[in-house]
Amino acid sequence: MTSVLQAQALGKKYGRRWALRECTIDMPAGHVVGLVGPNGAGKSTLLKLAGGQLEPTAGGITVLGGRPGSTPAQLAKVGFVAQDTPVYAGLTVAEHLRLGERLNPRWDEGMARERIARLGLDPAHRAGKLSGGQRAQLALTLCLAKRPDLLILDEPAAALDPLARHEFLQHLMEAAAEHKLSVVLSSHLVSDLERVCDYLIVLVDSRVQIAGKTDHLLATHHRVTGPRRDPDRLPAGGHVVSARHTDGQSTYVVRTGAPIHDPAWTVSRLSLEDLVLAYMDKRDAERRRVALEVRG
């Protein structure tokens, strides 16, 4: 597997507080990777470290085989659209393209112009007067025209209305397929991730809870429901991801490669949202961590 991003025990401190700690990750190339996790999990910090906007306090990170932001060549290989899709309010759309051309050695002027025309943006329009959706599209265009190998998007569509979000993600998918881009995209909107991502990483308290191809993850996770029972009564070979109990019923999310055939339990498939929620719960995350430490 070729990696686009590898982090080893990566940590970042703001003052005396860790924003990201002991984060180990390996993102494969050629995927649209969805990064999801609770507020404050460290997603933006990780993406900024990957974009070279922050320096690690501990551990190491490699992006496309190099240190993020270390050389002009390294910077040219990575496109970054930050959470607030920043553009220069006083510059026109055309001036943004000229700036992009001046700053980026691999700039694709034809593609930038074609995208701006397709989006119906007036080149003479000042960026400060664009709508949130148009600004996000302009920021995406500037990043795509850099012709990066890796595109990093930190909640780029969060502020957009459903239609603008749909169009933004559609453009993103087309561009990723057309230019064989690797993409990492953080979002709280699991429906968006479901639409565009073929690889998922769930980050909780800066630890990777699960990472893998979405179709494989969905095929190997099941909801198992039955009368209230302890997990040791579950079919053998499964790994309990989450457990919920009411007075009379137990519901487990179980990871297993083998089909579950046990008449004592009702087995159903999970949606991507169910899967993400099962891994996002901090109580379960702590229990899984302890279980792994005991086993290891």
Ligand SMILES: Nc1ncnc2c1ncn2[C@@H]1O[C@H](COP(=O)(O)OP(=O)(O)OP(=O)(O)O)[C@@H](O)[C@H]1O
């Ligand atoms: N500039 C900063 N100064 C101090 N602390 C910060 C700064 N940026 C982030 N943090 C802290 O670091 C931790 C991780 O923040 P980060 O923004 O990376 O999380 P996140 O997973 O992206 O969250 P969200 O989903 O809310 O955007 C949080 O506790 C946050 O308060």
